[in-house]
Amino acid sequence: MTSTKTTGALLEKRAPRPQGPDTSRTIKKQAAATPWLFLAPYLLLFIGFVLVPIVFGAWISLHNWDYTLPLKPFVGAENYTRLFDPESAQSKNFWGSMQATGIFTLFSVPLLLTIPLAVALLMAKKFPGRNFFRAVYFAPYVLGVAVVAVLWRYLLDNNIGLVNYYLGLLGLPDDTAWTTSTPAAWVALVGVTVWWTLGFNAVIYLAALQDIPAELYEAARVDGANGWQQFLNVTLPGLRPVLSFVTIVTLIASVNMFGQSYLMTQGGPGRETRTAIYQIAETGLRNFSMGSAAAMSYVLTLFLMALSLIVFWLFREKRDKKVSK
Secondary structure (H helix, E strand, C coil): HHHHHHHHHHHHCCCCCCHHHHHHHHHHHHHHHHHHHHHHHHHHHHHHHHHHHHHHHHHHHHEECCCCCCCCCCCCHHHHHHHHCCCCCCHHHHHHHHHHHHHHHHHHHHHHHHHHHHHHHHCCCCCCCHHHHHHHHHHHHHHCHHHHHHHHHCCCCCCCCCCHHHHCCCCCCCCCCCCCCCCHHHHHHHHHHHHHHHHHHHHHHHHHHHHCCCCHHHHHCCCCHHHHHHHHHHHHHHHHHHHHHHHHHHHHHCCCCCCHHHHHCCCCCCCCCCHHHHHHHHHHEEEEHHHHHHHHHHHHHHHHHHHHHHHHHHHHHHHHHHHCC
């Protein structure tokens, strides 16, 4: 009898209590707040290190901001209008640096899209020592820009550099001024950048190649497709989303090139290789004109956003045409 009463009491204690409307609302609120709790660290970092600097930079661009002086008067859009005034020395310097950025981007981006793809296609095949060669191609990317630039500056020195020495052994001109004359300086900057960063794009391509189903290649071979036809009809369509990403990332990195020019050529000869980021840094940090430098940064950002949108549109257009066919 006693055990029966005890069991009944335990069952009564274990029985769930009915939930009222207030309890149900509390549970729903907690469930809705949980994702925001996990996002909070990222949002705080985003606000502190991205959003606030963007707003503060826009505020600086509207002022004559010299951080060595106590007064920073409001000038409105004067820093922007000066950039579009053909008579302004600041305008000439900025648009000259934009031209240098365009030259570097024009030659570096195609090479950084095609050479890493060729490397990835080679590394995707099975052969002895494959992992070793993968590491060799990626190794330069882990080096800092200062290490890469100083290393190649000595290798390309027209007096003591090993590059000219070995060119002379091959019967080629051995007195090329790689860092002090054009177009040799552009060849040096683009070549060093490709050597340094191709491993990053190659790894992304390699990961995408491994995600393409092998059945597609088998079906193409059954249909009589040769290697080139398989590349055009299987590999490239499978890589299209990754190609879009790699193009955007490479474009942004090329437009923001600074370290190679600053450390290898010092922007020379003259101002030939002085890129936009180089000019912005010099205007803000050496000439103490932070307002003008901020305005240059936002103009450069608008150009970069426009280029990125064009790339997105081009890749979307290709997909739409393929679907319509």
